[in-house]
Amino acid sequence: MDAVEKLSREDFKELRDYIYDQSGLHFSDAKLYFLENRISRRLKALNQTSYRDYLAHIKKPIHKRELFSLFDAITTNETSFYRNPPQIDAFAKNILPAVVKKLKERGQRTLRIWSAACSSGEEPYTLAMILKDRQDLLQGLNATVYGTDISNEIIEQAKTAVYKPYTMRHLPNKFQDRYFTKQDKEFKVHDSVKSLVNISYFNLVDYAAYRRFRNMDIILCRNVLIYFDLKVKRNIIKGFWESLNKDGYLLIGHSESLHNINRDFKMQHYSRALAYLKES
Ligand SMILES: C[S@@+](CC[C@H](N)C(=O)[O-])C[C@H]1O[C@@H](n2cnc3c(N)ncnc32)[C@H](O)[C@@H]1O
Incomplete structure (x- = not known):
């Protein structure tokens, strides 16, 4: 088979515009080699040598499934259990109790948490372990953690729920002891935790x-807003606002902010962590 051609600047621009339309992911001019490298895998898989032909291929409705493989190739899925421990501690100690108090006052029987852009599942399973740990607080409530992502490949990994020790480096030992079974060199999440999570x-x-x-009570969307431009961020945050119940919370990544994006949420400060409250 012939070698894959180089990605020209012109084709890069067309490809990145197409990717932006389909996923909101914004690749600056400096990302030409990144995209070339990631997408070359797709060309090889399809026995193609030209990025221009690849673009024509993917745009045909009959090849719509290739779009999902493109998403798998271009997304960055780095994550870990208990990522950003101060914010997860604030979730467990402050946000969850505050939300549960309000929903009990309202007579609400369900607690719904959404981990939007959950990658391989470490985030939703971390939340589910905390829910199990706080069963005293959650008595009488039906709790579900929804985990979603744009990459089908990573969703399959999330559903398998088997992890290497490195991704568990921030996880408190008690969670590792209680909620995983060791399988050779890997760790499998217990079914009792998995059953709370819908991927x-x-x-x-x-x-x-x-x-x-x-009707979400808490939404986490961490470490993905950085990949979007202002317009897309504003639309996504508006979507979250509409998805949240009153007195619900939004948690974003520690290097991300709603500055210039949304003024409706009220910022809440915790020990070395922030969250955003939908007050009305
Ligand atoms: C760096 S990971 C963050 C995972 C996790 N939230 C965390 O903080 O550890 C970013 C995830 O966002 C997903 N993603 C990127 N664009 C997306 C989109 N348009 N819709 C949904 N998920 C997207 C990627 O597939 C990737 O799994």
Whole structure:
């Protein structure tokens, strides 16, 4: 088979515009080699040598499935259990109790948490372990953690729920002891934790689809807003606002901010962590 051609600047621009339309992911001019490298895998898989032909291929409705493989190739899925421990501690010690108090006052029997852009599942399973740990608080409530992502490949990993020790480096020992079974050199999440988690596909720029995720009490969308431009961030945060119940919380990554994006949420300060409250 012939070698894959170099990605020209012109084709790079067309490819990145197409990717932006489909996923909201914004690749600056400096990311030409990144995209060339990631997408070359797809060309090889399809026995193609030209990025221009690849673009024509993927745009045909009959090849729509290739779009999902493209998402698998270009997304960055780095994550870990208990990522950003101060914020997860604030979730466990402050946010969850505050939310549960309000929903008990309202007579609400369900608690719904959404980990949007959950990658391989470490985030939703961390939340589910905390829910199990706080069963005293959650008595009488039906709790579900929804985990969603745009990469089908990573969703399959999340559903398998088997992990290497490195991704568990921030996880308190008590969680590792209680909620995992060792399998050779890896660790499998217990079914009792998995049963609280519902993993599915969701593209954050499919704004009409936010209807599927109404009545959320807490939304985490961490370490993905950085990949979007201002317009996309504003639309996504608006979608979250509409998906959240009153007195619900939004948690974003520690290097991310809602500055310039949204003024409706009220910032809440905890020990070395922040969250955003939907007060009304
Ligand atoms: C760096 S990971 C963050 C995972 C986790 N939230 C955390 O903080 O550890 C970013 C995830 O966002 C997902 N992603 C990127 N664009 C997306 C989109 N348009 N819709 C949904 N998920 C997206 C990627 O597939 C990737 O798994």
